[in-house]
Amino acid sequence: MLNLCELEQLCAFARYGTLSKAAEEMHISQPTLTRSMQHLEEEFGVALFVHGKNRLSLNETGEKAVEYATALLANAENAVLQVRRFDQSLRTILVESCAPAPLWSLLPALSEQFPEKTISSRLEDIRLILCHVKDKSCEIGILPGPAEDEAVESLPFVREELSVCLPPDHALASQSSITLEMLNGYNCLLKSDIGFWSELCRKRMPASRFLVQTDEFEFRELASSSTLPYFVTNLALEADFVKGRVVIPVSDMEANVTFHLIFRKENRNYQKIMRRRFP
Amino acid sequence: MLNLCELEQLCAFARYGTLSKAAEEMHISQPTLTRSMQHLEEEFGVALFVHGKNRLSLNETGEKAVEYATALLANAENAVLQVRRFDQSLRTILVESCAPAPLWSLLPALSEQFPEKTISSRLEDIRLILCHVKDKSCEIGILPGPAEDEAVESLPFVREELSVCLPPDHALASQSSITLEMLNGYNCLLKSDIGFWSELCRKRMPASRFLVQTDEFEFRELASSSTLPYFVTNLALEADFVKGRVVIPVSDMEANVTFHLIFRKENRNYQKIMRRRFP
DNA sequence: TATTATTACGTTAGGCGTAAAGATT
């Protein structure tokens, strides 16, 4: 049976050209390498080298063997990585959400209910989340509506409603409600990492430019010191944050969503536990 | 670094369910298996088993590990097979021909010129031969004309001209030449393993049925005892074989071909050597 | 009691390094 260490030594020899150099690099003695190469030739059952009097080199077959060896070594390394990753995934609940707000309440709840598990989350493209839940690369998805799929369960979780903050002298400030289409053309402040909200704004307000702020502090600075419109929701609304602004609800259907938890039907336990916390 | 033997033992354990059974099947002792499995867990760095008091079984991660292990073992086995095959291919000249006749003269010539090499040949689909020459899965191809490809050399080799043998009282027996189209509709005797000729007949004579004979003896029996037309060529023509028949040349361009040897340009030596024998 | 996993232990084969030899540049 092939020995991966010997294969690695073979690859090292191929890289460094001589047994001596390879031995030096691998921190072993040259005789060891000689023996390994002889053993490899026995294993493969064919000549891999041309044995010059003072020079060992790969023949054509040897080069082929090196190709297969490198592939095998890569596979082997990948195998342990994948197994470790799989093991880790058994101890983690990975949540993929289309927006950050539902995570604020979900993650603490999960941590409390599953103290032995690592809770991990990330924002993901709305089109990929269902796929990832189904192929088991994540446990729970959060979508802005129920998933129409036999393989998964959808559970209404929390509602988020979008509003826009306008300066009092803004042309639209007197409206009691507003649509994104009406805002189209006005440049807006926007936070980064707000998931599908970003996509929604760009789709409904194609004529607008968005000044995306990564840093929370800078965002607030700009929000208070400029007259640019920006958005808040019922889940992300602080009193001092909208001071001096008119807060007008956005009436678009898509801007008032009920986030749903999505999980594979085999994981009914999520349903029970969530019901207990959010009856 | 992973040890393939241990991986094999892991797979054996997965197959047989207990260490004892696996040890028995692999002709090693149970303690050895115990140690191997412990060592594997160290290598992977994660738990692969649930250690019951009197029962060892794979956990979910272990099952995954078995999957990767089987894949790795298959790859390893395949690697030595492929390397051996490659080594063998270096000592063989594989000829792929679209028809058998040119092989009759080429193979003996090759054997004589390359006595240290194994000469191997097979009939192959006319559309694949050029590909195989180019991707080095064969050394020499034989096509019914030159190959229009920069990567290969084409050398005219031998000409084969098709004739049909008709009984003297056949409706077409008085023709001095004939086309396959004229023969269309008449059922014919045909040998098997005649390469592209078979394809040609079926294409040009779609209304005919062909009685394909695998056995040479049976073919001759039917040829002499029936009135069915059959084909001969200048390269496959024996006097007693056409006794009592009218031999009429087939005038179709495609039925009168000059076979060309096709080989990669790096193999100019074939050109010289063939010139020496067939100037 | 029979089966199974695991630990303990003694033996041994095989792998490694040092040293030396042979060969080349």
Add this chain to the structure above:
DNA sequence: AATCTTTACGCCTAACGTAATAATA
């Protein structure tokens, strides 16, 4: 003389099997 491969030799690790232990069905 320096570099490189290969052989020879001795040491020592580590892998194996036997035997013992423990636990189960």
